[in-house]
Amino acid sequence: MASVESAFSDRVEALVAQIPYGRVMTYGQIAALCGNARAARVVGGIAHFGNPDLPWQRVVNRNGGMASGYPGGRKAHQQHLEQEGISFDGDGFIQDLQNVIWRPEL
DNA sequence: CGAGTGACCGCAA
DNA sequence: ATTGCGGCCACTC
Numbered sequence: 001m002a003s004v005e006s007a008f009s010d011r012v013e014a015l016v017a018q019i020p021y022g023r024v025m026t027y028g029q030i031a032a033l034c035g036n037a038r039a040a041r042v043v044g045g046i047a048h049f050g051n052p053d054l055p056w057q058r059v060v061n062r063n064g065g066m067a068s069g070y071p072g073g074r075k076a077h078q079q080h081l082e083q084e085g086i087s088f089d090g091d092g093f094i095q096d097l098q099n100v101i102w103r104p105e106l
Numbered sequence: 107c108g109a110g111t112g113a114c115c116g117c118a119a
Numbered sequence: 120a121t122t123g124c125g126g127c128c129a130c131t132c
Contacts, residue, residue, distance in 0.1 A: 007129090008127095008128060008129070009128085009129065009130090026114090026115095027113080028114070028116090031114080031115085031127085031128090036127060036128075037115075037116090037127095038114090038115070038125095038126055038127045038128090039114090039126090039127045039128055039129090040114035040115050040127085041111095041112060041113090041114050041126085041127065041128070041129090042127065042128040042129055042130095043113085043114075044112060044114055045113080045114095045128075045129055045130060046113095046129065047113055048112075048113060049112095049129080049131080050129095050130095056113080061113080061114065061115085062114075062115065066113080067113030067114085068113060069112080069113040070113060077113095
């Protein structure tokens with residue numbers, strides 16, 4: 001299989017790049033879709049050193065919250081998501097997470 | 107080249 | 120309900 005894209009980041013970036021507007025994905029979900037549900041950490045690492053053109057802002061943690069290393073802080077992250085039409089709770093968490101979680105089976 | 111860290115997740119006590 | 124630990128891959132020093 002010559003085209004063995006061992007680059008995990010390539011698949012992660014591919015998925016993130018395909019996340020539609022107004023939708024979000026969780027690190028664990030992306031990692032699982034990439035083949036390793038326990039590689040959620042890798043997704044985070046790639047997010048920091050991966051392609052900055054990808055909408056990492058649409059990538060949130062399992063709690064529907066945001067990561068800590070985002071440029072600008074969690075507040076900026078939430079603001080950007082709200083701009084995409086995503087509703088947030090008063091605590092900084094997505095209100096209808098299930099409603100904004102994008103599923104590849106669609 | 108070797109070792110450490112990291113934007114996480116899941117389970118156990 | 121909360122806290123602590125292990126595990127995976129990729130990137131950096």
